[in-house]
Amino acid sequence: MDRMDRIWGAPPWRRENAAARQLKASAWPEVAVIGGGLTGASAAYHLARRGLRTILLEAGSLGDGASGRTGGLALEGVAAGVIEGASDCLSTLAAIVREERIECGLSLPGCWEIAHRGEGVELPWHDEGGRLRILRTVAGGTVDPAALLFGLLRAALRAGAEVYERTPVLRIATRPAPALEVPGAMINPGAVVVAANAWIGELMPPVRARMRSALTFACATERLGPDALIAIGLESGLPFYTVDTPYLWGRTTADGQAIFGSGLVYGAAARLARIDVGAGEAKLALDRLEARVRGLNPALAQIRVAARWAGPIGITDDLVPILCRMPGAPETLIAGGYSGHGVAMSVKAGRMAAAAIAEGVALPAWGAP
Numbered sequence: 204m205d206r207m208d209r210i211w212g213a214p215p216w217r218r219e220n221a222a223a224r225q226l227k228a229s230a231w232p233e234v235a236v237i238g239g240g241l242t243g244a245s246a247a248y249h250l251a252r253r254g255l256r257t258i259l260l261e262a263g264s265l266g267d268g269a270s271g272r273t274g275g276l277a278l279e280g281v282a283a284g285v286i287e288g289a290s291d292c293l294s295t296l297a298a299i300v301r302e303e304r305i306e307c308g309l310s311l312p313g314c315w316e317i318a319h320r321g322e323g324v325e326l327p328w329h330d331e332g333g334r335l336r337i338l339r340t341v342a343g344g345t346v347d348p349a350a351l352l353f354g355l356l357r358a359a360l361r362a363g364a365e366v367y368e369r370t371p372v373l374r375i376a377t378r379p380a381p382a383l384e385v386p387g388a389m390i391n392p393g394a395v396v397v398a399a400n401a402w403i404g405e406l407m408p409p410v411r412a413r414m415r416s417a418l419t420f421a422c423a424t425e426r427l428g429p430d431a432l433i434a435i436g437l438e439s440g441l442p443f444y445t446v447d448t449p450y451l452w453g454r455t456t457a458d459g460q461a462i463f464g465s466g467l468v469y470g471a472a473a474r475l476a477r478i479d480v481g482a483g484e485a486k487l488a489l490d491r492l493e494a495r496v497r498g499l500n501p502a503l504a505q506i507r508v509a510a511r512w513a514g515p516i517g518i519t520d521d522l523v524p525i526l527c528r529m530p531g532a533p534e535t536l537i538a539g540g541y542s543g544h545g546v547a548m549s550v551k552a553g554r555m556a557a558a559a560i561a562e563g564v565a566l567p568a569w570g571a572p
């Protein structure tokens with residue numbers, strides 16, 4: 204079992220050992236991408252397709268961060284809503300999946316926005332002393348996030364990118380030109396994409412004022428039969444998230460598991476990376492989530508919970524991601540901090556970063572420190 208799975212728990216998504224080579228000190232990339240999640244994989248794919256010599260550096264295993272542990276709700280826009288520059292995330296994602304024939308179960312039938320208050324169709328779910336209601340159905344759906352991630356990584360490798368696992372970037376110097384320190388070597392790429400999500404603040408301290416890191420939590424039930432899915436109102440397969448608090452999101456998987464998520468533990472990324480979900484505040488958060496799920500509907504009361512896990516997110520002060528060039532160091536780009544709303548946006552952000560580097564397309568400058 205992977206080290207992070209031992210302390211953060213193992214999600215139901217099957218991660219792979221993608222081809223990862225021993226870093227060659229002679230490698231002199233035009234672009235280095237830091238982080239082997241969806242942002243980094245998308246950036247590496249789009250850069251390599253544009254003919255740029257690209258390397259991707261992942262500190263641990265590919266998918267170790269949020270992308271291998273996410274719920275996989277594919278949503279439009281960013282956590283703050285659909286804003287300029289983030290209006291076609293789902294069509295961007297669908298086009299790449301189609302073009303690269305990535306088998307990741309992407310399905311976009313819509314997503315319920317649900318709430319404890321307001322007018323809407325009642326779900327058979329009791330939460331916080333009342334019934335949860337469907338307020339509306341918005342654009343969205345679900346994807347197997349690990350299948351998407353490894354499909355993107357394979358496409359990046361096919362396009363000529365080099366991908367290295369267990370290669371942490373220890374330090375970035377941004378001026379006069381980008382220089383990256385990795386164990387035993389210095390790399391001097393022409394440009395850098397910092398796609399390290401919850402760890403961005405560790406590498407780029409000026410970002411810390413805008414983004415906090417946190418662990419968030421999820422659990423998956425055993426497979427439910429059709430009757431149980433009907434009893435809990437999830438037979439349509441639409442995912443959902445609350446638009447009020449206490450927050451709850453969820454979905455079903457292709458083989459009938461129900462996944463629910465909620466809860467946050469804040470901290471510096473280095474501390475979060477040591478938190479064990481089997482003890483302390485993380486265990487409490489998962490116990491609370493599990494008790495809440497069991498209380499939603501009698502059909503869930505005695506259910507076996509097949510998996511419990513945590514994953515890291517970066518939450519910005521205005522819920523708009525960070526997608527910008529570093530002020531005074533324009534060859535260093537930052538993409539991340541999706542505030543728990545990054546499955547589709549991260550893929551789009553990777554593409555935008557690649558277009559900025561290869562073609563000089565302007566970035567929105569969201570959250571420039």
Ligand SMILES: Cc1cc2nc3c(=O)[nH]c(=O)nc-3n(C[C@H](O)[C@H](O)[C@H](O)COP(=O)(O)OP(=O)(O)OC[C@H]3O[C@@H](n4cnc5c(N)ncnc54)[C@H](O)[C@@H]3O)c2cc1C
Nearest residue numbers: 238240241242262268269270273274276372400514545546
């Ligand atoms: C439990 C959970 C549920 C979620 N559910 C949803 C959802 O349903 N829908 C949705 O839209 N969003 C959801 N999110 C958020 C979404 O998953 C993320 O926004 C998205 O995956 C971020 O991708 P990323 O590539 O930017 O970051 P990550 O996947 O976190 O990748 C960053 C990578 O950088 C690596 N790294 C860090 N530091 C270094 C370094 N110094 N050197 C090299 N590599 C480094 C890390 O190891 C990591 O692999 C969820 C997140 C979690 C944790």
